[in-house]
Every structure is written in C-alpha cells, then in structure tokens.
Amino acid sequence: MRRGFRAIITQVNNFLSRNIFLQVILVGLLSTLLLSAPIPQPATRALYQARLASQSDAPKLASEQLAKAASYLPWRSDLLCLAGRWSLQAGDPQASIDYINQISTGEELPPDCLLSLGEAYQAAGYPQKAVEAWQMIPESAGYSDTILTMLLGIYQAEADYLHEIEVLKSIYNMHPNESRYSYRLGLLLAVYDPEASQAYLSQAGESDPALLDHASDLIRQINTARLYDQPAYTSLSVGRWMASQEEWRLAELAFRRAIELRPDFAEAWAYLGESLQHIETTSTQSTPDKGYLELQTALQISPDSVPSNVLMSFYWQRQSEDEKALEYLERALKAEPDNPILLAEYGRLKAILGDLITAQEYYEQAAEKAPNNPTFWRLVAEFSLDHQVQVRQIALPAAGNVIRLAPDAPQSLDLMGKTLIALGELEKAEEILLKAIELDDSYASAHLHLGLVYLNQGNVLQAQREFDIAERLAPDSAISDQITRLYNYYFP
Numbered sequence: 001m002r003r004g005f006r007a008i009i010t011q012v013n014n015f016l017s018r019n020i021f022l023q024v025i026l027v028g029l030l031s032t033l034l035l036s037a038p039i040p041q042p043a044t045r046a047l048y049q050a051r052l053a054s055q056s057d058a059p060k061l062a063s064e065q066l067a068k069a070a071s072y073l074p075w076r077s078d079l080l081c082l083a084g085r086w087s088l089q090a091g092d093p094q095a096s097i098d099y100i101n102q103i104s105t106g107e108e109l110p111p112d113c114l115l116s117l118g119e120a121y122q123a124a125g126y127p128q129k130a131v132e133a134w135q136m137i138p139e140s141a142g143y144s145d146t147i148l149t150m151l152l153g154i155y156q157a158e159a160d161y162l163h164e165i166e167v168l169k170s171i172y173n174m175h176p177n178e179s180r181y182s183y184r185l186g187l188l189l190a191v192y193d194p195e196a197s198q199a200y201l202s203q204a205g206e207s208d209p210a211l212l213d214h215a216s217d218l219i220r221q222i223n224t225a226r227l228y229d230q231p232a233y234t235s236l237s238v239g240r241w242m243a244s245q246e247e248w249r250l251a252e253l254a255f256r257r258a259i260e261l262r263p264d265f266a267e268a269w270a271y272l273g274e275s276l277q278h279i280e281t282t283s284t285q286s287t288p289d290k291g292y293l294e295l296q297t298a299l300q301i302s303p304d305s306v307p308s309n310v311l312m313s314f315y316w317q318r319q320s321e322d323e324k325a326l327e328y329l330e331r332a333l334k335a336e337p338d339n340p341i342l343l344a345e346y347g348r349l350k351a352i353l354g355d356l357i358t359a360q361e362y363y364e365q366a367a368e369k370a371p372n373n374p375t376f377w378r379l380v381a382e383f384s385l386d387h388q389v390q391v392r393q394i395a396l397p398a399a400g401n402v403i404r405l406a407p408d409a410p411q412s413l414d415l416m417g418k419t420l421i422a423l424g425e426l427e428k429a430e431e432i433l434l435k436a437i438e439l440d441d442s443y444a445s446a447h448l449h450l451g452l453v454y455l456n457q458g459n460v461l462q463a464q465r466e467f468d469i470a471e472r473l474a475p476d477s478a479i480s481d482q483i484t485r486l487y488n489y490y491f492p
Contacts, residue, residue, distance in 0.1 A: 043068075043072035047066075059087070062086040063095065067079070067102075077113075087120070088116060093120040097121065114136050115134070115147070122154060144174070151163075151167050161253070162192075179204045179211055180204075180208075185200045186199075187218075194226070201216075221240075221241045222238065232259075235257040239252075239254030239255040243275060265301075266302035266308055267298070269294050269295070269297045270295055270312070271307070272294045273291035273292065273295035274315075298312075299312060303331075313326070313329040313332070316328065322353055325349060339369075348379075351383065360389060363380045363383050367398070371401075372405060374405040378398070378399075378402050381415055399412075399415050409439075414443065417446065417453075421449060426453050426457055430454075444474035451463045451470065455490065467483045467487070
C-alpha cells in the first residue's frame, strides 16, 4: 500500500511543478504587469528572460530572472513565489525556500505560495516546517485534498502513525469509497484500537475485492483473539498478522503494546525481537545483535517456550551460527516432539550442517506426522533431489504423494516432472510438465523444466523457447539465474 500513496504524492508534486503549468502563470503575470503602471526596463527584461527560459526548459534561469525582476518590483511578492516554484522545478528546494522567505514577514503568504514553501521544505528534508506551512493554508483555498495527501506522505515517511491516522480519517471522510485509504486506516487502527479498525477494514474489502481476503483475515484474527478477553493476546495476534504481511514496523508497535499490557508475556518479547531484526535489515546502520536482548528476555521468562526457542534459533541462523541455532531448535522439539514443522526445520538445519542421514530421517518423520499435508512430502522429495539421495526410492514416491494430495496444483506436477528428469525418464517428464502448463501456463518453473527435457532430448530450439518463456514470467529470480547459467554452459 505504501507504493500507492507515494505514487499519489509524486503525481501531485509533478502537477505543481509541471513546466506548462508554470508557463501559463508566467505568461498571465507578464501580461498583467505590462498592462499596469510603467515598470523599470531591467524588470521588463528580466521578465522576458524568465519567459524565454521557461519555454526553453531552463527552470533555474527562469527562477533567477524572476527573482531579479522582484528586486525591481518589491511590492510584487508573487514574483518571488513563482521564482520559488521554478526553483523546485530545477531541483533546488533550498533556493525555493530562500526566495519565498524573502517576502516581507508582515505579509500574509497566499495559499499557492504556502503550498510551494511546504513542498520545498519537504524536499529539503524539513518535514516539520513543511507541515507548519501547509497548516497555514485556509480550507477555503480549495487545497484540502492536496495538503492532506502531502501530509500523509510526510507522516508515513516519518513513521508518525498517530498523525497519519488523523490525516487518514480526514481523507476518509472526504472519500469514503477510496479503499486504499480505508484499508491503511484499518491497518493502523488494528494496532491502536482493534475494535475500531474493523469498520474501515470491512469498507476496504467491500470497495476493493483485491483487499477482501487480507481485510477479512485480519478481522478474523482480531475477533478470534478477543474471545480470550486478553487485550495483550489481541495485540500479539495483530502483530503476528502484520509480520506475516511484512509490515514489520506495525508488528513492532503491536508487540510493544502487548508487552505494555502484560510485561511477562514471553511470546510478545520473542516476536518483538524477531520484528526488530527485520527492521534492522532495512536500516543503513546495521547492528548484528539487534533483537537479541528481547529474545533473551523471552527465554528468561519462559525457558521452554516453543516460539521463543524457535525465534532464537532463527536469530543464530542469521548470524551463520547453525550449531547454536540447532541447540534452540532441539529445546523446542523437546517441548513438541511431534510438531511436523519443527521436525522439518530440524532436518533442514542438519542438511546445512552436512548430516544428510539425520536430515532425511527428520524430513520423513515430519511427513509421517502430517501424512495428509502435501507440504512435508514436497520437502522430502526436494531434499532427495537437491542432494541426489535415493531419488527413485525417496523422491519418486514422495512426489507421488504430493500429486495424490494436490492433483490440480501445477506445483505438484512440476515436482514430479523434475523428479522424472533426474531419473532420466524424459518422455514421462514431458507429458506431466505439459499437463502442469495446461493447468497454469504462467507457471515459470514448469516451463524451465520442460526446457530441460527438450535440451536433454536434443531439441535446442524448443528448449530455448521454453527458457525464454520462463525468464519472461520470472525475471530477476532464481529461475532466471538458472537459465542464465544454462545458456552460459550450453550456448556460450
């Protein structure tokens, strides 16, 4: 959703700084001045030069000439405002600020001038001053939509969520059917006021079918958590949902709120540690131990907590300390020995550490504990294929189970196709991969594997065709990287 808001702000800024828009203003201004009382020749020349500069797409020169004209016509503050706008167009917000601030302090700036001043402050990195400028614009000026949109951009950039909520409520009152606003408002209120959030989330889902599943799921999470009549647990549930959507800063707020309500809430401390690590990855100043203290606190409160031990395991994996990660995962498994997710994760770590025999054992245990879940059979098959461990004995029957449990999923057929390629059964692989593509012709992996079939059969042109389709469907991905390696090897 953030990308959508930024697009709006960009659109507004582009409109306000568009050359043609400023040219119209400049032409009108020039005509007005020429029809009024006589003006000094240097001012006239400067205005003509400003007009020529605007027509030649030279915004810096236009701003300089307008400022020069203003020095001869001090009573025309609008010239300095226009110079400020052209400076913004030239990408020099500080010059824009300087020009506009030359206007007498006792003079009330017109709304369009305040709008430009706020833009300049925003672009120069003074968001608070931008807000102050825009707040001086009266509602009667007709800039309410523009101002609110710009304020929204600032508060989002500053992660000032309480002010963002206020602005969003104002925008919602003006545009109740705009789903992007109601959805964002619902997300924020889910952290601060879960009950109040539901009306906005429902509205967003009704207005935009693309948001319905997300909005409904969050509402469901909130209502389920409220059954326990523990506000801290509701905040935890909201935080976990935000984490699942990679809204890590909102997740952090929700987890902190849970801790405020219940300081001994081990899970909330653990998830807070996890969210801080994800926020850290986007920071310019990385701190390796970010989140560690919160995870430690969680384990001090509840040493046997499964979520806390699992999240501490993830922490050590990110530090490339897989042996330490394994220790915490073993603690989690001791508490829940039949948990298929933990068993599969333990198998994955063992494979990373080179213990393939134990890894295979745990992958198979995970599948046996959840025999009707295709995910774990898929993991068994992929482990066998990745490490070339008894492909016919392990991967083939596991892939068969995946198809049995999810027969209409192209991913299931693709896995079987990949397995058959490894076994050298190319005709069977081709047949099943064509079925996968028939189910979903946009599934890039199936095109990749079909290309491998054709390549092994000596059908180079068909292979290249499938590789090209796969690369087009999945650019900048592991699939495209693999295709690049194949081209470099087979077609240097």
